[in-house]
Amino acid sequence: MFKYVFFLFFCLTVHAQKVAVLKYGGGGDWYANPTAVPNLIKFSNENINTTINEKPETVETNSVDIFNYPILFMTGHGNVYFSDADADNLKNYLQSGGFLHISDNYGMDQYIRREMKKVFPDLEFQEIPYNHPIYHQSYDFDALPKIHEHDGKQAQGFGLFYEGRLICYYDYECDLSDGWENQEIHNNPPDIREKALKMGANIIAYAFKN
Numbered sequence: 782m783f784k785y786v787f788f789l790f791f792c793l794t795v796h797a798q799k800v801a802v803l804k805y806g807g808g809g810d811w812y813a814n815p816t817a818v819p820n821l822i823k824f825s826n827e828n829i830n831t832t833i834n835e836k837p838e839t840v841e842t843n844s845v846d847i848f849n850y851p852i853l854f855m856t857g858h859g860n861v862y863f864s865d866a867d868a869d870n871l872k873n874y875l876q877s878g879g880f881l882h883i884s885d886n887y888g889m890d891q892y893i894r895r896e897m898k899k900v901f902p903d904l905e906f907q908e909i910p911y912n913h914p915i916y917h918q919s920y921d922f923d924a925l926p927k928i929h930e931h932d933g934k935q936a937q938g939f940g941l942f943y944e945g946r947l948i949c950y951y952d953y954e955c956d957l958s959d960g961w962e963n964q965e966i967h968n969n970p971p972d973i974r975e976k977a978l979k980m981g982a983n984i985i986a987y988a989f990k991n
Contacts, residue, residue, distance in 0.1 A: 798831065800985070801838040801847070803855040803881070807862030807896075811855070813886050817961035818854050824961075824978040825985050829919045833985075842867035847874050852988035856884040856958045861892040868899040875900070875941075875948040880988035883951040884958035887931050893951065897941065906939040906951060913940075915950060918986035919979070926976035928956035928969060946991060950984055957981065 960977020
């Protein structure tokens with residue numbers, strides 16, 4: 782474990798202002814919402830004093846390159862599959878200080894819950910209360926913005942905690958990353974897009990600090 786901690790510390794020191802999109806197996810559309818993370822980066826750089834590289838990288842789950850990034854973004858609509866090597870690599874990354882944001886783009890829930898059990902068999906997703914710091918970084922939230930309606934369910938934020946640290950944030954029935962996309966793609970109202978971007982900026986701020 783020491784080599785992973787040292788490697789992540791080195792990478793986060795050198796590459797602290799870079800983020801990546803996670804490419805996973807299973808046939809799900811990991812590439813969904815291609816304008817989302819670039820727009821979030823631009824918003825964060827303009828509003829919360831980050832200096833993130835404007836073009837997010839793409840990294841595969843079993844690659845050592847994930848250790849280059851303090852935060853990984855993951856989304857999609859369908860199947861997710863982690864091999865044993867994927868799960869081990871992601872576990873080492875998260876235990877060593879990395880952070881994963883998962884945005885269910887509708888249809889991902891059953892798969893991501895199953896696959897994250899491979900990564901952390903003993904951890905359960907917990908709903909994160911609104912007094913948690915992730916909701917009060919640069920912007921204050923007492924409810925997640927609901928970007929799109931699917932099943933009439935409440936938007937929820939779930940998390941995995943390792944040794945008391947939030948290592949994975951999962952937005953469900955929220956479509957948060959849809960709200961980051963170019964306006965003409967979904968025609969979301971400006972106020973909804975702004976709320977989505979502000980919550981995304983909070984996630985980035987939290988990942989960079991913790």
